[in-house]
Amino acid sequence: MYPGLLDLYGDSGNVEALRYRCAVRGIDLEVFTHELGDEKRADIADMDIIYLGGGADYEQQQLAEDLISYRKELSDAHKNGTFMLMICGGYQLMGKYYKDSNDKKIDGLGLFEYYTEASTDKRDRCIGNIVVEAELDGKKYKVIGFENHGGQTFGSDKPFGRTLCGNGNVRGGEYEGYMEERVIATYLHGPLLSKNPLLTDYIISKCTGIEQLKKLDDSLEERCRDILLKRLLK
Amino acid sequence: MKLPKLVLIAVGKLAAVACRLVGRDAGNFPGLALWTIDKSFLRCFSVDCPVIAVTGTNGKTSTTNYLNKIFSSLPNEKCVITNMQGNNLDTGIGSLLLHHCDMHGRIHADHLVLEVDESHVPVIFKYLKLETLVVLNFFRDQLDRNGEVETLILKVQKFLEHSDAQLVLNADDPNVVRLCPKGKKAHFFSVEKYEGATDELYEAGEGKFCPFCAAALEYEYYQYSHIGRFRCPRCGYGDVTPETQIKDIDFDNSCFKINGEAFTSKYMGIYHLYNLSAVYTAAKLYNIDSKLINDAFEDFQVNNGRMEVFRTSDAELLLNLAKNPVGANMTLRLLNQYKGEEQLLFVLNDNVADGLDVSWIWDINFSIFNNVTKVVTSGTRAYDIAVRIKYSGYDAQKIVPIPDLDAAAAEIFSTGGRKFAIANYTAVQPTRAALTRYITAKEAH
Structure with a gap:
């Protein structure tokens, strides 16, 4: 949703990563987009996955109202098991509220209990490389990304992962994001799915119901991860 | 307490002299020194x-x-003052003005x-x-x-x-x-x-x-x-x-x-x-x-990694700086305009001056990539750009990531013909140096 507005840090790359890893396995993936001002979609609850990226404060304000008009559809989708992937701004807007750096409070969708408050000092942001350890179907996986957020998120009772390097939900925090089996809400840009192929496959598995996905040659991705993990976790 | 103008100017001039004595570039430091003493030093x-x-x-x-x-x-112009090397923050421009001013801070140009x-x-x-x-x-x-x-x-x-x-x-x-x-x-x-x-x-x-x-x-x-x-x-x-x-x-x-x-x-x-x-x-x-x-x-010719051409006996490489997606897309447009086969070298660093976040490479449009027979990637983030290009649909077998720049230069020149190179901010000077080293060594043989 809102790829035009919520695409600040290369977040559209997440869709490209899903598309790529589906295509090489012969899995059909059809991408629909909803932009601000588009006619209302009736079929939100029929999607396998709903994706929201991150945007600037100004853009998040612009679309908040439109997004709220989808509260029921998104809530139904969540209940029906549609996978929800939400990065940064998308993550914040699914919580109870978001108070931005201009001290302006935006109501969130309230799908989850967490809430976010940003410092009014615009320079007070968590910025940098980040590694969190998440659990995907019981297996630990180091998820690499880049965080850049002014908001501090409180009340996430089911975090996406434990912060190994970087901040996470709050400055100097121990945990990052919010996760359910079919929900990943996180501050990680990168784009997230380009840096973490197993996470991408986890999502594809959940969306298609295919438990054993065909293995791909991930040597470039793995080498990229090795170098970064070695540098960031020393 | 604010120091008087004359004192500030003298301190700045001394800082510039000190820089030159120790062989450091005085493009930013003198201004930075004054800025540290007095944030409004440009008033001098x-x-x-x-x-x-x-x-x-x-x-x-x-x-x-x-x-x-x-x-x-x-015809009658005697002095034009310009920060040609791109020191474009207040400290860089302060250093430039220090260099050209008299002891009263006056600049005649x-x-x-x-x-x-x-x-x-x-x-x-x-x-x-x-x-x-x-x-x-x-x-x-x-x-x-x-x-x-x-x-x-x-x-x-x-x-x-x-x-x-x-x-x-x-x-x-x-x-x-x-x-x-x-x-x-x-x-x-x-x-x-x-x-x-x-x-x-x-x-x-x-x-x-x-x-x-x-x-x-x-x-x-x-x-x-x-x-x-x-x-x-x-x-x-x-x-x-x-x-x-x-x-x-x-x-x-x-x-x-x-x-x-x-x-x-x-x-x-x-x-x-x-x-x-x-x-x-x-x-x-x-x-x-x-x-x-x-x-x-x-x-006009800019030989500083902006549309700079490097030649060997059998190859021609066009290097262009790209600090952001638009810059990279411009070079890709030129590459796609070229009718024959070509290779691409992409050097990506993530030093502080580049911005630590390399996600901007995902805003580069690689969907059209006409007649590119090989891509060599290098820099501290050689693998990130390699993955980026792979996910755009380009054959991963044709991507050669080599973080070491000299080895990457040798790889891109291992065949003749037309080449394009993109390097981001801190990568561009090391890339120029590596390309020049390769060409000089080759000519010596």
Whole structure:
């Protein structure tokens, strides 16, 4: 949703990563987009996955109202098991509220209990490389990304992962994001799915119901991860 | 306590001497030293000549260098001061002024032509009187360093509300046209629709919505990224008549026309033509003869990793700096325009000056990648750019990541023919050095 507005840090790359890893396995993936001002979609609850990226404060304000008009559809989708992937701004807007750096409070969708408050000092942001350890179907996986957020998120009772390097939900925090089996809400840009192929496959598995996905040659991705993990976790 | 001007100037001059004694570049340190002592140190300088500044995300250095060349070629011109090496923050410009001022902080020159970082326009021209400001464009650039584009635009906009500088603005960038304060007349420049223009947005762009009424902007065409003939269907924002428009672009003969006069240029990339249009407009504000302008267009060469050519006996490589997606997309446009086979070298670093976040590479459009037989990637993030290119659908077998630059240079030159290279900010000088080392070693054999 809102790829035009919520695409600040290369977040559209997440869709490209899903598309790529589906295509090489012969899995059909059809991408629909909803932009601000588009006619209302009736079929939100029929999607396998709903994706929201991150945007600037100004853009998040612009679309908040439109997004709220989808509260029921998104809530139904969540209940029906549609996978929800939400990065940064998308993550914040699914919580109870978001108070931005201009001290302006935006109501969130309230799908989850967490809430976010940003410092009014615009320079007070968590910025940098980040590694969190998440659990995907019981297996630990180091998820690499880049965080850049002014908001501090409180009340996430089911975090996406434990912060190994970087901040996470709050400055100097121990945990990052919010996760359910079919929900990943996180501050990680990168784009997230380009840096973490197993996470991408986890999502594809959940969306298609295919438990054993065909293995791909991930040597470039793995080498990229090795170098970064070695540098960031020393 | 504030130190008197004379003391500050003396301290700064000493810092510059110290730099040179220890063999360090004095391009930034002396200014930084003064800034540390006194944040308003720029107040020490007095300039008695016109100050022309160039700002915007891409093209500042080239545009500034053109203007320097043109002003320097004026018959009675004795001294034009310019930060040619791109030290464009307050500390860099402070260092430049320190170098040229007398012990009272006075600067005697005919023109000051300065490249200024977007975020530093208000800081610097709080103290120096600005006569002309050229604004080229606003793209997303090193977001983790510069903040959101919108914040930057607002900063410049706020400054301009209280400035009486004459404005030279890009008529085809919705992020720039809005800078003209209500009731003021700006000097707009433009380039007519060129053969590579598209009906749909082809590369990631900024400013999709009207800044005044928030309606989605409509485009007659896009030249590149979000630069094109735009208009707000609701409030009419964007209805401006350019004072300068480059017309009759002839890529085969590297020439074009402005106001009926013919010009020739070495560089004909669409983004470059916009820079030239800006240069012409600014120069004409100072009644400079078209012949002098054309001389600069014809001769100008930047050998600093911006469209720089490296040759071996059997290969030719064009290196171009790219600090952001738009810069990289420009080089890819040139690569795709080339009819034969070619190879690409992409050098990506993530040092502090680059911005630590490399996610911007995902805003580069690799979907068209005509006749590219091999991609070599290098730099501290060689594998990130390799993965990026792989996910665009390019055959991973043809991607060779080599973090070491000398090895990467040898790899790209292992075959002959046409090559293109893209390097980001801190990567560009090491890349030039590695390419030169390779070529020198090869010639010695």
